[in-house]
Amino acid sequence: MAGSLPQEGLSRRTLRSETLLVLALSLGASALSALISFIGSVTRPGGLADQAATLNGSHAPGRPWLDLAWQLFGIASALVPVALVAHLLTRERAGLGMIGFDLRRPWSDLGRGTLVAAGIGSAGLAFYLVVRAAGFNLTVVPENLPDVWWKYPVLILSAVQNSVVEEVIVVGYLLRRLDQLGWSPMAALAASSVLRGSYHLYQGIGGFVGNMVMGVVFVLLYRRWGRVGPLVAAHALLDIVAFVGYGLLAGKVGWLPTP
Template identity: 85%
Template structure:
């Protein structure tokens, strides 16, 4: 019985294997994929800034309804790991409210999330521009969707999906599980932050470092507040600003890099 986590009574070996499986089905696999992509970019002739990383592209060019179906399918299936995490939390006698992903404090979540986004957004954009200019980053193309009626709604849904998936799994779930497995708060923070940086490595060294720093900030705030709600709001606002902003400004302002 010494191997059981005292509050939930789930064997720690089960928690370890569960955590590995959740990450292997979601953002851990994305980290490996990003590493392979980065190696490919490094070994490709030309500098990193001369290559592009597209975040939201078309699945069926010239066929808008089929493209829309694929977009919605991809967004929906990407959230399955979040449903799995919710199930696993319920199994141990907890739920998503335990990690602060609920509607009990909407004012707190929206207010703090907006402030976080405002602080990180400008700094993040400046860091990206410097990293690309110095050759440490690919040119990030937030969207290359066709100009159809569903473009902006799909970009917003994609931003919401990213924010829920990443903050629930990389912050709320992972920090909880690592704490249950005996990791110190600092070690768990480092693991969460490195994981966040890893699945952005396809963007280049700048993408890795910038997102790892963001991961440190988000993990510290979660450890302070015990809620992923503000982090989901902040992440959603950042991605909506990047996706929709690029759609509206690309090719119209000189400071925004395009392929």
């Protein structure tokens, strides 16, 4: 319920500090990094479309086993803030199940997530192609990994990691804390959506606007369903299609932009 405090009676000051720390360790830091990257892009000679934003790149070119180790380390370390959120929510005696990140409804979550992904994916691709052509977005390179046996498994793991981190923190956890701090539903929706757009700003203005709109849709669906499970499924499917699809199609079809 909006404005209610956890059973342990934590003060609003404590909840506010906790939320800021979680964001500073995760997507808040990513938002600041994306802003700095965006400033660098817009002040660099040439248009945004002439520049590239690589989402999954090699960390040790020419050394596949070391590269794999770095890839797995990056995926695992990115999930630490989710573990922190799970720990913090245990004070309310429910953990991540409180925000609907559990296995109680796997097929329902997957079914809903698939429908959401189908709708957002097609609209999102069209929007990206338009804003890039208009010069408002960098060329997004979903993957630039070496052609080795672990390429696609790592891309799938990366997609799942992205979805878990973003939906658990920027939707489930953040909305709960903002509700407890007395924010109105509209203010909480705006905060969550703008945050989602801001840590995609490194892709350009299109990346910011497109993901902010996606954030609005995801918040509304979470309010309706009370679960982040379908959102995690939808986000994972979107990223898997983007990462794997780019790896299979880049340079082979004319409509897919490449650097």
